[in-house]
Amino acid sequence: MFIVSFKSYFNYLSYTVLGYAVNIRMSQSKYFDFLKQLPRVGLDNVKPNPYSFKRGKQHIGKNLKNSYYNKYSNMKKHIGFSYSTPFQKKIPQYGYNRETHLKRQFLPFTLWDLQRLIDLGRIDPSDPIDVTTIANARFLNLDKTEFNCYGLYLLEQGANIFEAKVNIEVQIADELSIASVEKCGGTITTAFYDRPSFLALCNPVEYFLKGQPIHKRMLPPQDLVPYYTDPKTRGYLTDPVQIREERQNLAEKYGYVLPDITEDEQFEMLTMKKDPRQIFFGLSPGWIVNLADETVIKPEEKYLVDHSVV
Template sequence: MAGKQGKDLALSMLRVLPRLSLGNIRDNPGSRKSPKRGRGQHGGNKHGAGNKGSGQRQNYMRLGYETGNTPFYLRFSKEPYYKGHHLRREYPPLSLKTLQLYIDTNRLDISKPIDLISLINTGLYNINVHWKHAGVHLTDEDAHCFEAKINIEVQWASEPVIAAIEKNGGVITTAYYDIKCLHAMCNTKQFFSRGEPIPRRLLPPTDCLEYYSSASMRGYLADPEKISQERLVLAQKYGYELPKIEEDSDYEMLCERKDPRQLFYGLEPGWVVNLKDKVILKPKAEYLKEFYAS
């Protein structure tokens, strides 16, 4: 067939190819379907309804029901420790080691006070209010390696953490935020875009009022004179010389505090931030000023 062309080539190919028959043609796509399984001898005749009892009726058993056995949650005695556990506030931990890493990598600006919003803006620390998160728990991991001089506000801290920060000339404050304020702080852009006035911070509940009023825990409701005394007591206890904040070049930054009703630095409760027009609207009515006043 090498020298043939056209009709001769086609005829020669037909002579070589096998004849067309039912044995060498393919079925059309979709013409053959797999047969369904019949009833059969062992196919069963219950139509997927199961055996006797609730299995053959479509009343699905409730969650935790163990078909007559004593349920798992009733086999053990009562533990009062877990009473109201779903209502307890949680504080996601943040170690001093991680905080030092944020500062060394320029995630945090130590020339300004650090609060919950500053930590969330790093993009590395998050809290979820729906999971009962109530703020930052600063832990003492690698406290001996912490070297930064900062003014930080957290929601929970222990005595070694306070000593590690004040040893370097820094200042720490423990402050409480209610749920409405936490929603506004977790996503400030979304909050300001809604055009709502900045809420005033509520006072802590009775179960943690003592903690945030304690000078030894550096509570934001404590007396400043008692805090100065406790700073000296803690320095003597841990054996370090307490730096004098009054002679520090960053004295104004270290002394900057939020008002007990204030939520954001530089913004007062009751103000409305308009992101579109880039203006701040302040209340003018006297009853509004009185309501948002500390």
């Protein structure tokens, strides 16, 4: 029974080739001839089952009809949501806070603060004033976080009450503060100090206790050279002849009579300046200050003398 039914099953075959129904009743001898006439199975003639269905992937955010947010209409979209690229990524990035730790900062120092320290007796106006003088007056209180501070910025607040005749050296000064100092018969100079030199000025005792020779002050970097060579800012690298001309031009601009410091009794003090490589008044690079013996050791060898000459 099994053999007869197996042969009768192959006597009648039904094939579906390229969408066409082929019903063939053939004998056992014609079976292999029919298979030879059929095309080979390839990618060009294979088709999916018309009754099968495969569920596609859901693309969230690209199609509103099939999106995740369409199912939950009460859910709000997060800030910056976009169907393609978020808007915060389309905006170009600007380095507002880029390399902030490398930017030089200057502490504000107003004319009101200067006049107050003079009135309290903490600063003697008969001597040149620099960062060391202001630090000894207990005005500077550098914090450990102020690792990029490079000096003082003289501001114009208190220009209406300022009346002292001083010779002051700061790092940056605005125009009105310069006019206020020169109106009272004083002089002002803007000078650059590198970070080690500025720290030595802030605390000279700690610097001298190291027992090392006084180093040379570094020259200003390239971006600050135009400022310290400009006579309008009273830069310390400017020709003195140009500074005298700018003093007169500034007096004409603000409408005051410029005092003649050449006839002043304190002319020597008012014109006292540091060398561009000098840090302290009266001390040259290469010298050693001995606080215990209260002496200053000066070099005698020729090559050391040439190094220390400023």
